[in-house]
Amino acid sequence: MAEPFFTMRWEDRHLVLVDQTKLPQEEVYLVCRDHRMVAEAIRRLAVRGAPAIGVAAAFGVVLGAEEIVRKKNDLVTGLEEVFTLLAATRPTAVNLFWALARMRKVVRAQQGSAPDQLVGALEAEALRIYQADIETNRRLGRQGAALLPDGATVLTICNAGALATVAYGTALAVIRAAVEAGKRIAVVACETRPLLQGARLTTWELKKDGIPVTLITDQTAGYLMQQGKVSAVLTGADRIAANGDVVNKIGTYTLAVLATAHDLPFYVAAPTSTIDLTQPDGKGIPIEERAAEEVTMFGGKQIAPDGVQVYNPAFDLTPARLIDAIITEEEVFWGEAGKYSLRDRLSKASN
Numbered sequence: 001m002a003e004p005f006f007t008m009r010w011e012d013r014h015l016v017l018v019d020q021t022k023l024p025q026e027e028v029y030l031v032c033r034d035h036r037m038v039a040e041a042i043r044r045l046a047v048r049g050a051p052a053i054g055v056a057a058a059f060g061v062v063l064g065a066e067e068i069v070r071k072k073n074d075l076v077t078g079l080e081e082v083f084t085l086l087a088a089t090r091p092t093a094v095n096l097f098w099a100l101a102r103m104r105k106v107v108r109a110q111q112g113s114a115p116d117q118l119v120g121a122l123e124a125e126a127l128r129i130y131q132a133d134i135e136t137n138r139r140l141g142r143q144g145a146a147l148l149p150d151g152a153t154v155l156t157i158c159n160a161g162a163l164a165t166v167a168y169g170t171a172l173a174v175i176r177a178a179v180e181a182g183k184r185i186a187v188v189a190c191e192t193r194p195l196l197q198g199a200r201l202t203t204w205e206l207k208k209d210g211i212p213v214t215l216i217t218d219q220t221a222g223y224l225m226q227q228g229k230v231s232a233v234l235t236g237a238d239r240i241a242a243n244g245d246v247v248n249k250i251g252t253y254t255l256a257v258l259a260t261a262h263d264l265p266f267y268v269a270a271p272t273s274t275i276d277l278t279q280p281d282g283k284g285i286p287i288e289e290r291a292a293e294e295v296t297m298f299g300g301k302q303i304a305p306d307g308v309q310v311y312n313p314a315f316d317l318t319p320a321r322l323i324d325a326i327i328t329e330e331e332v333f334w335g336e337a338g339k340y341s342l343r344d345r346l347s348k349a350s351n
Helices: 034-044 050-073 077-089 094-109 115-145 171-178 197-209 216-226 252-261 342-350
Strands: 007-011 013-018 029-032 152-158 187-188 213-216 232-236 239-241 246-249 265-267 313-318 324-328 333-334
Touching: 007 050, 007 115, 013 050, 029 034, 029 050, 034 050, 050 077, 050 094, 050 115, 050 232, 077 094, 077 239, 094 115, 115 171, 115 265, 115 324, 152 171, 152 216, 171 197, 171 232, 171 265, 187 197, 187 216, 197 213, 213 216, 216 252, 232 246, 232 252, 246 252, 252 313
Parallel strands: 152 187, 152 232, 187 213, 232 265, 265 324
Antiparallel strands: 007 013, 013 029, 239 246, 246 313, 324 333
16 A cells, blocks of 8 residues: 555645635645744645544644744633634534644643743644544554455445545555455445545545555445445444444435445544544534535536525434444544443543
């Protein structure tokens, strides 16, 4: 396989991001020089995927703090505005709030210190989050690789690869690790309407790695399962509740229902930072709704009548009872009678 692709880098006091809205036609990089540029990149999906959003936001805090110090503005007031702006970008991806909470902890610990010392501490924490993401996803991939038999054809949705993280990916980390272990793995990528992350991003990644991939329309998945051409379904997650309910890209629930109907394993791969133990189940997780134009427009052309009502949720909720296993960097959590009790089990795993 090719060397790991890096979605972002911290270079010369700037956050450099691949602009995912331009892929696969162009590999264009954004140079974010302040926290507002980072927030806009997250909002418009130039950077996307729960882990990647969290890491980008952490560096956004660093850039915001540097600007405040440079302008000699009040750090307390200024940083609160930075945190508020970044937190408002994507309401569903819990890694965003997890990373911001870590950065807030640094601010509290550095109260009374010199401004430059605070900025240095924030940068060090963002770099720790960055490096940990790479290492976590490598471990996650190795944990999940054993679940895929040699010769498997794995169906996935959206993009849970390197582009959704700093590098390597979550669901695609499992596939990459299996391939690195010598297994022959093929992938079926759902196009993932309306923004086509599967068609544009997942196929681009896998082709770079030389992993066989077949692109299908979203509604072809059930027919492919009926034909016996799918071995397992493997997805990422934007937030996982304490009971194992998973919120992920819209269409994930449909695939879980289809997998159950065809007696196929349904796996979710995500780092433990995506698990939100404050949510007892998925019902309280906010579901982001996006602009109607994402549905009414295609390729820059309008495809629906003026004024038509549009419902465009970015995510859906898959109940724990439909999920065979949740793959994390710590371990593979198997459902017990359709329930996960992740709060208790993560506590035991950390002891």
